[in-house]
Amino acid sequence: LKPDPTEAVTAGDIRAASLQLKGQVRETPLLSHPWIDDFVGCTVVFKAEMLQLTGSFKYRGACNRLSRMTGEEKSRGVVAWSSGNHAQGVAAAAAQHGVMATIVMPADAPAIKIANTRKYGAEVVLYDRYNEVREEIAAGIVQRTGAIAVSPNDDPMVVAGYATVGLEMLAQAERLGQPLDALLAPCGGGGLVAGIGVFAAEHSPRTRVIAVEPADFDDTRRSMAAGERLRNDPSARSICDALVAPVPAALPFPLIQRTVAGVEVATDEEVRHAMKVAFERLKVVAEPGGAVGFAALLA
Amino acid sequence: LKPDPTEAVTAGDIRAASLQLKGQVRETPLLSHPWIDDFVGCTVVFKAEMLQLTGSFKYRGACNRLSRMTGEEKSRGVVAWSSGNHAQGVAAAAAQHGVMATIVMPADAPAIKIANTRKYGAEVVLYDRYNEVREEIAAGIVQRTGAIAVSPNDDPMVVAGYATVGLEMLAQAERLGQPLDALLAPCGGGGLVAGIGVFAAEHSPRTRVIAVEPADFDDTRRSMAAGERLRNDPSARSICDALVAPVPAALPFPLIQRTVAGVEVATDEEVRHAMKVAFERLKVVAEPGGAVGFAALLA
Numbered sequence: 234l235k236p237d238p239t240e241a242v243t244a245g246d247i248r249a250a251s252l253q254l255k256g257q258v259r260e261t262p263l264l265s266h267p268w269i270d271d272f273v274g275c276t277v278v279f280k281a282e283m284l285q286l287t288g289s290f291k292y293r294g295a296c297n298r299l300s301r302m303t304g305e306e307k308s309r310g311v312v313a314w315s316s317g318n319h320a321q322g323v324a325a326a327a328a329q330h331g332v333m334a335t336i337v338m339p340a341d342a343p344a345i346k347i348a349n350t351r352k353y354g355a356e357v358v359l360y361d362r363y364n365e366v367r368e369e370i371a372a373g374i375v376q377r378t379g380a381i382a383v384s385p386n387d388d389p390m391v392v393a394g395y396a397t398v399g400l401e402m403l404a405q406a407e408r409l410g411q412p413l414d415a416l417l418a419p420c421g422g423g424g425l426v427a428g429i430g431v432f433a434a435e436h437s438p439r440t441r442v443i444a445v446e447p448a449d450f451d452d453t454r455r456s457m458a459a460g461e462r463l464r465n466d467p468s469a470r471s472i473c474d475a476l477v478a479p480v481p482a483a484l485p486f487p488l489i490q491r492t493v494a495g496v497e498v499a500t501d502e503e504v505r506h507a508m509k510v511a512f513e514r515l516k517v518v519a520e521p522g523g524a525v526g527f528a529a530l531l532a
Numbered sequence: 533l534k535p536d537p538t539e540a541v542t543a544g545d546i547r548a549a550s551l552q553l554k555g556q557v558r559e560t561p562l563l564s565h566p567w568i569d570d571f572v573g574c575t576v577v578f579k580a581e582m583l584q585l586t587g588s589f590k591y592r593g594a595c596n597r598l599s600r601m602t603g604e605e606k607s608r609g610v611v612a613w614s615s616g617n618h619a620q621g622v623a624a625a626a627a628q629h630g631v632m633a634t635i636v637m638p639a640d641a642p643a644i645k646i647a648n649t650r651k652y653g654a655e656v657v658l659y660d661r662y663n664e665v666r667e668e669i670a671a672g673i674v675q676r677t678g679a680i681a682v683s684p685n686d687d688p689m690v691v692a693g694y695a696t697v698g699l700e701m702l703a704q705a706e707r708l709g710q711p712l713d714a715l716l717a718p719c720g721g722g723g724l725v726a727g728i729g730v731f732a733a734e735h736s737p738r739t740r741v742i743a744v745e746p747a748d749f750d751d752t753r754r755s756m757a758a759g760e761r762l763r764n765d766p767s768a769r770s771i772c773d774a775l776v777a778p779v780p781a782a783l784p785f786p787l788i789q790r791t792v793a794g795v796e797v798a799t800d801e802e803v804r805h806a807m808k809v810a811f812e813r814l815k816v817v818a819e820p821g822g823a824v825g826f827a828a829l830l831a
Contacts, residue, residue, distance in 0.1 A: 284815055
């Protein structure tokens with residue numbers, strides 16, 4: 234678990250992102266409930282990142298990337314592809330930085346996420362999630378317009394921005410006198426858990442970082458076992474719309490291999506139950522993809 | 533609006549409560565959403581006090597009261613009456629301080645609030661909200677057992693504890709560079725808004741404190757106009773179970789008369805809409821009584 238300075242994202246990048254984002258993002262609270270502790274059999278704290286601007290950690294990544302663009306780059310505009318959270322994060326960060334944004338979204342993304350993305354001022358291009366390749370559509374826009382692609386997982390500055398949620402959570406837990414023995418992070422393309430893994434490996438080696446995937450999208454689990462990136466069955470479906478990536482993303486995967494201690498999965502039913510418990514006990518609205526770690530823990 | 537040192541609760545009591553409660557209660561976050569600002573036409577911040585321990589500001593009042601009991605007082609146990617939030621607050625604070633608690637609750641209180649109160653270890657005595665007088669039932673228990681009554685509104689230490697949510701909110705808004713021009717607080721018996729009014733009158737005189745009541749429980753509005761405490765129609769009903777007090781409580785009323793700038797009301801339908809917006813935009817689960825201020829603002 235020694236830090237590797239040749240890696241795409243280092244703990245230093247994440248510390249720098251944290252400084253860069255100060256004042257741009259919210260410090261979201263840690264929540265807990267005594268009955269959840271009783272039920273699980275240990276102290277459990279929740280990072281309420283749905284309270285972040287745009288509703289997810291994706292805003293941290295987009296803001297970190299946009300903050301570092303030159304004026305010339307900003308004038309070209311940005312392109313992103315996303316089922317919803319990265320879309321909203323990039324759209325809002327672009328609006329914040331005065332940059333034009335075009336977002337490629339699946340036509341069956343949650344209507345509220347499409348509407349939100351448009352409301353932030355972005356142009357939305359819809360595609361068929363199961364028969365078209367979003368990266369190709371985005372590449373076409375880049376070619377036509379000269380805009381800069383902001384990848385959700387294969388951009389070091391984006392991944393470093395995501396990881397600031399882990400930096401913040403580890404620091405908050407330390408301040409409460411409750412250093413984390415384990416940290417469960419949702420895993421779609423893998424950028425979030427990879428970044429958190431890199432940071433924890435250097436700053437909180439006692440913390441086992443666990444990736445959690447939807448049961449039928451366990452590509453990272455299988456890929457870790459195989460030592461290479463494997464795809465999900467294209468017929469797989471899940472309510473965790475934020476996590477239905479077809480394959481582990483290229484940049485995060487070696488970071489996950491080095492720093493993530495294990496991969497767990499949760500079924501849609503387990504996720505629905507976790508969302509209900511979060512609603513009733515923690516009083517927060519967790520989206521399915523955000524509840525996957527809690528679901529695995531409860532199960 | 534000059535401070536009156538002869539009053540039941542002073543700004544000094546509230547500052548002392550804030551110090552007393554440090555480490556015992558959560559500092560709950562301020563939330564906001566750009567579309568809510570757009571829709572309302574000004575900057576709006578929300579104090580997410582549903583994220584407080586036990587789910588409401590009532591825990592602050594109970595904790596402040598229990599913290600100041602002697603060992604002898606603690607050994608006698610406490611009695612409280614409440615439709616749910618004060619019940620949970622007192623039950624949890626009692627458990628925290630190793631004190632036995634008996635809570636008198638209406639049989640038609642939300643099942644989750646009754647279950648929660650029992651789960652904190654309190655004994656729950658149910659009564660008929662519309663045909664029995666809870667204060668009489670509680671007085672009987674005090675007489676039989678020697679326990680100490682913790683009133684939800686007529687106890688200065690309880691009201692001072694409640695008001696720390698206002699102190700905290702005003703300080704957070706100042707830190708954001710957004711001092712509050714107005715602060716809307718839910719009003720049932722009136723303890724919360726009275727305490728906030730007293731604090732703001734001294735520490736943030738620019739802030740107009742507004743009480744908000746359910747439409748058919750506008751006893752405080754009518755009482756303010758009449759200059760005396762008037763009752764609600766006993767046949768009135770509202771989904772705001774936390775705010776259906778029959779009459780303004782005695783201790784807070786003169787404080788409200790002196791420090792509260794106005795009273796607004798919200799219908800159940802307006803409250804339902806506000807809860808939905810809070811769910812969708814702010815990602816928090818507001819109970820009806822907690823959403824009444826937002827409901828009045830949106831309406």
